[in-house]
Amino acid sequence: MIFRLIEHLQLAFYSLILALAVGILIGIFISKYTKLAIPIISVAGILDTIPSLAILSVLIPLVGIGKPPAIITLFLYSLMPIIRNTYVGIREINPAIIEAAEGMGMTEMQILIKVRLPLALPVIMAGIRTTATFNIGITALAAVVGAGGLGTFIWTGLMLMDYDLMLIGALTTSILAIVTDAGLGLIERRIKKRVTGRGG
């Protein structure tokens, strides 16, 4: 049980971290080259509309079964909210703040690290929360391809018509999602309060 729980979290969060690394970079990139923003966000959006089972199935011939197709699927799903929120978070910064930063003699890199990212953080954090919660749900599906996690209980229960097992899987997954959402929500509000003095 604990093993499956940890496995579940691992699946959800490894993919999230991967998505964060790639998504934030893409988000920064398109906030600078804004002409690319709409095409890239659209592509990431389309990825989100493909049913997760479909992606999982497509990936099996390519990467086999087990954790790899699950992590890739979750990663693809996570990309869009993170790219979009990074982009929006950066674009929404009051231009006067950026002008002041430039005018004071900050380099492009210093502005990004000391100004843009900290100020975009509340919005990026909101993206992370949505994604993390969502990922926990989708991870339950990943048990289908043998990735493990709490979904294992649900699928096994379904196959054996064991309602108790199904319920254990479903409940723990739900509780995990709710706790994650609440926990990240708390962090999000803290950050927002620090950055803008509002929220919370």
Place this chain on the structure above:
Amino acid sequence: MSNVKIKLENVSKIYPGNIIAVNDLNLDIYEHELFVLIGPSGCGKTTTLKMINRLIEPTKGKIYIDGEDISRINPVELRLNIGYVIQDVGLFPHMTAGENIAIVPKLKKWPKDAIEKRVTELFNMIGLPAEIFSKRYPHELSGGQRQRIGVARALAADPPIVLMDEPFGALDPITRVILQDEFLKIKKIIKKTIVFVTHDIEEAVKLGDRLGIMKDGKLIQVGTPRDILKNPRDQFVRSIIGADKIYKRIDVLKVEDFLIKDAPAINLKCSLKEVEDFMLKSNTEAVIVIDEQKRPIGIVSWADIYQSNDKKIPVENVLKTINLQIEMGENALEAFKKMANLNLPFAPVVDDNGELKGIITFNNVMKILTS
């Protein structure tokens, strides 16, 4: 004031579509002066300002600071040595007031204790106690406090040049006046070359050592507030300064602008009879009595003369002493205030040697202001 600190040479900024923001501008800004660029929106004043710290690159022409072509200076390096204040302040909301002020010294890698000392010093200068305000975030400050922090931040690393883009523009009228007054005091202490953009003529006249009036990317007239108010070059300048409302700007005029040179004056040894004749001849109600060095001693009016039946006594025996002397170069408004306080209808004006140069009266104030 003769050292040219910033020199703009044939500077133009042309945007795509042949939109000319700044058109062949030539301007010398002297060391330690506060130069105000003023004009209606879209006249190119902000563009001109931003070309000085290379936030905008000129299409044509050269800008020199201390004789050095700034296009050869790394823009980041250049900006670290130019303070910059904007209307929206642009304080970093995720940093405290103290951290905001410390930004440039930190970028310049000052030692920590030097930064701390400087930040405290600046809080004192802007009149906000450091112990209360240094830990506050921008959203915990009023608009006026934020703008003060913005000014302190621009001055933090003691840059020789400060650029200010409508710094008091977004404030309510009362706060604006208070901050302007504070800034005037700060300006005297800091000895910086300041380029200041505004569209408010009152502010320009109040703060500026010299003004440059801009229209359609060109400088129409450059001069001291006094020069411009007295001799607006054309109708546009007249409209900018509100020539019909000039009476509001008595505060920039000086005593000599109101000086009546041929003031009736008479030597203190003259007899009352001589004074009487003189007054009749010059058709005046009172004359100034001067000594051998032409220094005004007092005044004598008809009433004083009639006090005595003996018309042979010298005027020095009956004159009323004047407790007010106005010096050439004094601010006219201040001079008139002194006169009003003493209930004097006129006051003698003297030069450096105390020699009488003329008088000022309330009577010709309106005449001069409305001429």
